[in-house]
Amino acid sequence: MDLSRRSAAFDGEKPVSSGSPRLEYRFMVETASAAPASSPALLTASQVAQQAQVVQAPNGICYASFGATHLAESDLERTVQAVPASVAAALSRRAYYFVPLTIHEDEQVSIAPDYTVELGDRAICHRNVPFGSSEYTFISTRLMHDRFALAFEFFINAGHHFVETVGVPESFHEMVTSQARAGVRGETSHDAWESRRRAFDPQHKGQEDEQAKNAYFAATFADTLAIYMLSLTVDFDYVDLREREYPLLTAPALAERLRHVAALFPPNSGYEFEIRYRRRS
16 A cells, blocks of 8 residues: 555645545445336345355355445455454454445345445445344445445454454554554544544543543554555555545554554465555655
């Protein structure tokens, strides 16, 4: 991944276009696909779970593809297998279903086997559904612009699921606490930004909010793990992760977090972690 030094998030200059679409965390977008003449019949999450063929990737992740997802099988396999085996081991009671659209209305989770504009307006990015002692995550592939957006949606879910199961390493606690107290600019997500403000408010020294600190540790670790896995899957510029609601974490601080996570969870065979800095011309 490129940690570009030309980003407005770093030094106030206008970022140079990388030629790839810019990512917004809100993927509620209308695709360019032509809509079918009529809306397809919706299925329940249970019906899809019964009908879809679940496969297990070499790293141990269980997943399935159902309906007109417009996903190349090879791309999906490559994305799922990017989860390091040491991370995947904590997700043994989960399965990820890649479906066209996931709809949550009236406490009911429904799946559309194809895309229409009307159904797309009602759909959400993902939904976790409990099934006995397991939990299945249904991800709406047709709300995503491209492979980059879809991969990041999957990795964000996997990152949060890992934190829910295992927690956050103490060494990561110490690193991000040091960064926050040093006043490092920006963060990796809105959740991380808001919880950091509550946890390390300089107006309340000596009275740090422990609940906010734990939320901050969880958010930053899940974010870093997701960005790390994304970097194993696709080449991208760091500025592609920028949002309007908060400043993006500085490149050196993110690099420190990513290297820490890479040391904890080495890439699987066939994947490589690399950070490249693009200097000003």
